[in-house]
């Protein structure tokens with residue numbers, strides 16, 4: 118039991134070590150909604166691997182975590198910011214935006230227009246196939 122907990126804490130520390138690089142990459146603004154001056158979290162995009170993987174982390178605010186984990190409960194207009202993020206320079210951010218929008222594509226007309234025009238580089242495509250939010 119205690120051993121599992123140790124490992125859990127160890128892992129948590131490993132993830133926290135990504136914070137500095139993520140803060141730099143994001144310029145300390147939420148990588149999804151671009152809000153600054155709020156608490157940002159290191160979010161490991163599922164599936165979460167046993168060994169923390171920097172490549173699968175984004176730096177986002179509490180609101181965005183709630184939204185991407187509850188896409189169907191969020192109001193339509195509260196998802197529009199994802200439309201900008203399909204053009205993010207960070208492949209994983211791009212993939213998360215496309216992934217999330219794809220989930221609600223049938224529900225909202227404007228989403229189809231965005232997804233039709235999106236262009237994904239190889240790296241973003243790889244992430245997109247991997248994500249299991």
Ligand SMILES: [Zn+2]
Pocket residue numbers: 147148149150151152177178179180181
């Ligand atoms: Zn946000």
